[in-house]
Amino acid sequence: MSEFVKQIPIISLYKDGKQEQREDCVIQEKRVALYLNGHKLISTMSLPQDQDAYAVGFLMSEGVIESLQDITSIAVSDDGLNVYVQSRINEDSLNNLFNEKTLTSGCCVGVSANFEGKIVERFISTPLSLSVQRLWSLVERFSSPTDLFDKTGCVHKASLVFENGYEITSQDVGRHNAIDKVVGRAKLQNLDTTYAILLVSGRLSMEMVIKAAMHDIAIVISKSATTELGIKSAQLLGITLVGFARDKRCNIYTHPHRISHA
Template sequence: MDQFIKQIPITRLHKDGTQEQVEDCVIREQRIALYLNGRKLLSSMSLPQDQDAYAVGFLMSEGVIESIRDVQSVEIAQDGLSVYIHARINEQNIENLFHEKTLTSGCCVGVSANFEGKIVEKFISTRIQLPIQRLWALIEDFAQPTHLFESTGCVHKAMLALPDGRKLISQDVGRHNAIDKVVGKARLQHIDTSESILIVSGRLSMEMVIKAAMHDIAIVISRSATTELGIKSAQLLGITLVGFARGEVCNIYTHPQRILHA
């Protein structure tokens, strides 16, 4: 894990005016290139970890790949800075990536294009329910710091809680990337995400909610805030949206019937 951390000399300034020369740990993000069917599709600033999961998760979140069965091969370059995917693709959605784009409100400014069209017609009607005791257990479990966060304070985390009790975890400098990675991990393992619960560290804006909807995830929980469009999209898409899930309180913004009280 330390290959993602670099120590640099800094000047630490204290409120009383004193200074000290110390070493600080910073994250080492890299530009990751994604190639699809022999064509360079895009580059993304990301943590060079779980690159295959990120690529699959991103392409499925965008509707470019509609099923994991459509993925024929995934290969990571030896230097870890390129991912090569061969797959059957939705030609219309891949064209949308190169037409009108939406700058997402991500901490590392991402780009997405497929927020319109079929997604607005989707409604997640799964019967998944979350007992309140498990809700708090998941919040407490998610709050446990990782080595990367403790060392740098510079990563987002996403956790997918599976119905069998397993948990998949991903980290990245971008909150969007962290989600793409964790759902990509699930897809690569042929896991049905429709009965899973997504817990994230970043704020819940519209594009974050849509990513969950593209993978049929009905319950999304964040330690952070949500936006008005995040709430509106969750309401329309049938997603239970929970924000400020830390300490001893949380806010349920939409579809609260899925949270079961004692």
């Protein structure tokens, strides 16, 4: 049994009126606090794993930290509920986190701020391409449930697949957190995400697309839907956005030139 899973007694009620007493597995999320340069920055409901990666991914996605080399130290408390980062920071981006917060459409409710500024100047022109055959190979592999999802049905997953086939996968109760974690893990390994493909399990809203853009990720694929602002953001930022990638069909919403039929 995973340390993030708890068994509880429940009653299963069936359509025919039959009831069954049994045990079910539920996820155990925790409130994880992020401290930056000695000050508490934010708390998030999350799985207390890969907290260092989450901190790096979140802070770099928001432009608060611009490079891994800016970070002096990262420490995680023994109980896993506090993450301490010492780093050189972009003060303007940090201030935007408090002055221009946007309540996002995320599960577990996300907060993002830096939708303007640097992001409107970005256009990803990476000459990355993906064959139809490889697209479906990636989707099929990504669709394999994790042990934690099998037990609870209550986690999102994000994967980065690099040109050489190397793959990083993270999971969390929040789809935003899952992306921050997988990107953070890549940065901590000094991997260049410019030629990586991002696969996610959750819907592709604007802030999800912007997270990808902040790391120059040119192709984003989801098993789920996308929103209108997600599509508009991807078109503006040069991202190839693929949604509903399941059951032998997918929708290509923007920049289809990266999907090769050869």
